[in-house]
Amino acid sequence: MEQKNIIAVLGGGGRTGKYIVTQLLSQGYSIKLLLRNPENFQLKSPFIEIVKGDAIDAETIRSLIAGCQAVISTVSQRKDEPLVASQATINILKAMAEYGIQRYVLVAGINIDTPFDRKGPETNTATEWMKMNFPVIQEDRQKTYSILSTSDVDWTLVRVPFIDFTDSKGEIVVSLEDCRGKKISAADIATFVIEQLSDDTYIRKSPFITNI
Numbered sequence: 001m002e003q004k005n006i007i008a009v010l011g012g013g014g015r016t017g018k019y020i021v022t023q024l025l026s027q028g029y030s031i032k033l034l035l036r037n038p039e040n041f042q043l044k045s046p047f048i049e050i051v052k053g054d055a056i057d058a059e060t061i062r063s064l065i066a067g068c069q070a071v072i073s074t075v076s077q078r079k080d081e082p083l084v085a086s087q088a089t090i091n092i093l094k095a096m097a098e099y100g101i102q103r104y105v106l107v108a109g110i111n112i113d114t115p116f117d118r119k120g121p122e123t124n125t126a127t128e129w130m131k132m133n134f135p136v137i138q139e140d141r142q143k144t145y146s147i148l149s150t151s152d153v154d155w156t157l158v159r160v161p162f163i164d165f166t167d168s169k170g171e172i173v174v175s176l177e178d179c180r181g182k183k184i185s186a187a188d189i190a191t192f193v194i195e196q197l198s199d200d201t202y203i204r205k206s207p208f209i210t211n212i
């Protein structure tokens, strides 16, 4: 990515997203931030442009992504709301193609399967639990991976276990096959996600990241 100063962020008002927004700003990036309820967002910065709307709305995503060099998403599924993961990715990829944007980094759980996995017992149990208890959401997340794997953008699907919403930082262990630990701090997720904007290592890959 040659130029990377304006990043479109979805989910930036959420718990992990706020760490990403804060770290992006501290690293000198500008942000176009999608919020459904901007009045609830406390952080004020001249480097944040807020776009009000919903990720499942294609036109909203078009205006969000216009003028950006990359996209980051930590959108999660809210109870009793329309499925968001796959539709958001469809909208994002369409707008990225329109504007010639190549880099897309998104965060999801460890329950998504890829053909490259060698999940151990704990990761398998977590995956099966999700399939059993939230089959529709799980299927939508899995569909997101299918959509990504047939797209030609430079995507990275970052898979994370239980998140500790703290500023604490530790060693980040990365694996393309299995989740090697039980949890990760939100600050470390933010660091890893932002590093991907200027690192090709995990392009078109789905790394598990964890603290151990």
Ligand SMILES: NC(=O)c1ccc[n+]([C@@H]2O[C@H](COP(=O)([O-])OP(=O)(O)OC[C@H]3O[C@@H](n4cnc5c(N)ncnc54)[C@H](OP(=O)(O)O)[C@@H]3O)[C@@H](O)[C@H]2O)c1
Pocket (backbone or CB within 6 Å): 010, 011, 012, 013, 014, 015, 016, 017, 034, 035, 036, 037, 053, 054, 055, 056, 074, 075, 076, 077, 078, 084, 107, 108, 109, 110, 160, 161, 162, 163, 164
């Ligand atoms: N929490 C965990 O322990 C955990 C564990 C594994 C993986 N994950 C994954 O990690 C990511 C971040 O999790 P989190 O716990 O930080 O999420 P979160 O606090 O629930 O925040 C999710 C964000 O997504 C936004 N969002 C949801 N639906 C939307 C829509 N239709 N349009 C626009 N924005 C929408 C929410 O906005 P509103 O405020 O407007 O609803 C919120 O800002 C998610 O992908 C989640 O599945 C989380």
